[in-house]
Amino acid sequence: MRVLVTGGAGFIGSNLVDRLLADGHDVVAVDDLSSGNGDNLARAAESDRFALRVLDICDPALADLATEVRPEVICHLAAQISVRRSVADPMRDARVNVEGTASVLMAAHRGGTRKVVFASSVAVYGRPATIPVPADAPADPRSPYAASKLSGETYLATFRALHGIEYTTLVLSNVYGPRQSPDGEAGVVAIFTDAMIGGTPTVVYGDGTQTRDYVYVDDVVEGFVRACGSRGDGRRFNLGTGIQTTDRRLHSLVADAAGSPDKPGFAQPRMGDLPAMAVDPVPAVEGLGWEPRTDLATGLKQTVEWARSRRR
Ligand SMILES: NC(=O)c1ccc[n+]([C@@H]2O[C@H](COP(=O)([O-])OP(=O)(O)OC[C@H]3O[C@@H](n4cnc5c(N)ncnc54)[C@H](O)[C@@H]3O)[C@@H](O)[C@H]2O)c1
Known part of the structure; x- marks a missing residue:
């Protein structure tokens, strides 16, 4: 398959x-390197089945590229990913x-693509009434980022109706x-990890009871791979674990993995932060045969090992 x-x-x-x-598979990556990093593709670059095109997705040249490559599937992950930046500059968020x-x-x-698999975000749920949030929970976007992700979801359905392009939306929790x-x-895991192995102080905002649903990147990648087939056509799924982990517990687990002292500083809660979040992954189990396989302690160990190897 060409992706x-x-x-x-x-x-x-x-x-x-x-x-x-x-x-x-044959893979073409498109990225403008605005927050991504060419080093992430060092291994991929060794393959003759891989090409990187440095390109803004808004550039009309993207359609020319698709016409040339004719990808069967497009996995669409390029985005302005910062909620705070979206509040400060909603126009830039909407553009990307x-x-x-x-x-x-x-x-x-233009490229005759069968399907687009889209990375959406739990931000679209706003302040959900039920946790874990079901995949059919009403949207309640409370930031320009959430509004733009929701708009992306709507565009997928529109292009399916207009041009018959299939889609699956994957609503990612905290990857x-x-x-x-x-x-x-x-990336609070990345922030804690970086600080702990660098020996700098860590900060927990609020009293440490705020929760998030942490899902390991390999599990999320598995969800994308499954969605590249025909399973899940025209549907949206949550990719999360359904498990809430408090900030304080996460700090302890990262400290454990890094062999560092478990002594965070505490700061005022940040405005707009949700008190709790976790999503219900069960429909993805039924619809994609997907389930989160990596427990948090194992995933954190692998993350710390990678962060250490990068510093060597
Ligand atoms: N990381 C998470 O926890 C999480 C949670 C929910 C949703 N998501 C979504 O998953 C996707 C990937 O996120 P990530 O964490 O890997 O972020 P990331 O910043 O590492 O990856 C985004 C990539 O898109 C590229 N990009 C940005 N604007 C572009 C443009 N105009 N043209 C071409 N490339 C552009 C960046 O250079 C970067 O490589 C995003 O759509 C994000 O909204 C991530």
Whole structure:
């Protein structure tokens, strides 16, 4: 199969690229390297079944590329990923996440692509009434980022109706693992890991009882690979564990994995942070045969090992 991965130089995208190549597929990654990193694709670059095109997804050249490559599937992960940046600059967020998604769908149309697999976010649920959040929970976007991801979901359904392009939306909870940047706001695991192995202080915002649903990157990649087939056509699934982990517990687990003192500093809670989040993955089990396989302690050990190897 020929797969085009947007955001292929990023954290999740590059792990997906490696997996698709290992499975024997031909892969073209498209990335403007705005937050992604060419180093993430060092292993992929050794394969003659791989190519990286440094390109903004909003560039009309994307459709020309799709016409040339004719990818059977496009995994669309390129995005402006920061909630805070989306609040400060909603126009830029909309350009990449709304206009960019429309551009990817036009490219899919021009390239005769059968299916687009889209990375959405639990942010679309806002402040959910039920936890774990079911995949059919009502959307309640409370940031421009959430609004733009939801808009991306809507565009997928529109292009399916207009042009018959299939889609699966994967709603990702808090993904962690090797290659996650500690610079981003989404990566608390990466931030704790980087600080602990660098011997710098760690901070927990609030009293440490806030919860998140941490899902390991290899499990998320498995979800994308499964969705590249015909299973899950026209559907959306949560990719998470359904398990809530408090910030304080996460700190202890990372400290354990890193062999570091479990002594965070505490700071005022940040405005707009949700008190709790976890998503119900059961429909993905039924619809994609997917389940989260990596327990948090194992995933954190692998993440710490990777972060250490990077510093050597
Ligand atoms: N990491 C998480 O916990 C999480 C949670 C929910 C949803 N997601 C979604 O998963 C996807 C991947 O996220 P990630 O954590 O790997 O982030 P990332 O920043 O590592 O990857 C995003 C990639 O997109 C590229 N990109 C950004 N704008 C682009 C543009 N205009 N044209 C081409 N490339 C562009 C970046 O350079 C980067 O390589 C995103 O769509 C994100 O919204 C991630």
